[in-house]
Amino acid sequence: MCAGCSKESSFHHVNGRMCYECAGCGYQIYPLVGTIMENSKTSLWKWFKAIEMFSNSKNGVSACELQRTIEVTYKCAWRMSNLIRSIMKNGQLAKLTGTIQVDETYIGGKNKNGNGIVNKACVFGILQSNGEVRTFVVKNRDKKTLISLIKANVKEGSVVFSDEHGVYRTLTQEGYKHDFVAHNHYNWQKGEVTTNAIESHWSVIKRSIRGTYVHVSRKWLQQYLDEASFRHNRRHRSKQIRADLLEIIHNSSAAREE
Ligand SMILES: [Zn+2]
Known part of the structure; x- marks a missing residue:
């Protein structure tokens, strides 16, 4: 019609x-x-090939890999991968509920001479057991920053597990059931209380940044975090990544027609 x-x-x-x-x-x-x-100006065939690569990869696709496979310039491959990554976001509507793990970590590497840490960024994560993960680049790990992210993303009354970091101890006053594990054990577990799942999400991200992306500047870090969450949240439905990417593209085109 x-x-x-x-x-x-x-x-x-x-x-x-x-x-x-x-x-x-x-x-x-x-x-x-x-x-x-x-x-x-890149052909649609190359675009769909690139989307296919992002869909099938476990840890992401580097611009070099894309450049070689679809035969475009490095600059073009870099631009395409940022655009694809920019749509790999989860619609963050419903609050998480049930049993939640929260944790902070630092992501960043040494500079070229290997002396000193540069671009080290603090990252905060909220993970629902057997469910979704959400991660955020944050300015610091103070109470105001972390508690307000928890309140925005986790339903009151949920059980929240963390490490011994002091700011989390106010969670009880905020209407959450809170317990914590001490980080001086190899396994972050105390009975049912654990932060193991969010810890292993950090390892996935760090391994993929080291292996695939070598390093990520602070400017792009949130996008890489979102990509990792996008994959994590579809981890039991591998074909879903491609289906969702194509649907997002379809919807962005349809939205313009309305
Ligand atoms: Zn007509």
Whole structure:
């Protein structure tokens, strides 16, 4: 159905442009407008190949890998991977509930000479046992920062497990059931109380940054964290990553038409 003349119609490709035109009334549609592929001169085949790579990879895709596989310049591969990563976000609507693990960590590497840590960023994570994870680059690990993120993302009354970091001890006053493990054990577990799942999410992120991305600047870190959460939250449904990416692209194009 053509949106211009409201008739069943056929559309033909307009030469040299990512545009299709109604044979009846000349109404033109631009299916890529609003999507990450808008304004890109890269072929759709390469885009879908790149999306396929991001869908199938466990730890992410580096720009070098993309450059080699789909044969584009490094600059182009870098731009494409940032655009794909930018849509790998979870809609953060419902608050998490049940048993929650929270933890902070530092992500960042040594500089080129190996002397001293640069770009070290504090990251905070909230993980629902057997459920979703959400992670945030934060300015610091003070009470105001961490507690307000918990309140925004975790339903009151939930059970929250953490390490012994002092700021979490006020969680009880905020309406949560709180318990903690001391970090001086190899296994962060005390009976049912554990932060093992969020700890292993940190290892996945750190391993993938070391292995795939080598290092990540602070500017892009939140996007890498979101990508890792996106994968974690679909970990039992590997085909879901591609389906969701394609749906996000489809919806961004459809939203423009409304
Ligand atoms: Zn028409």
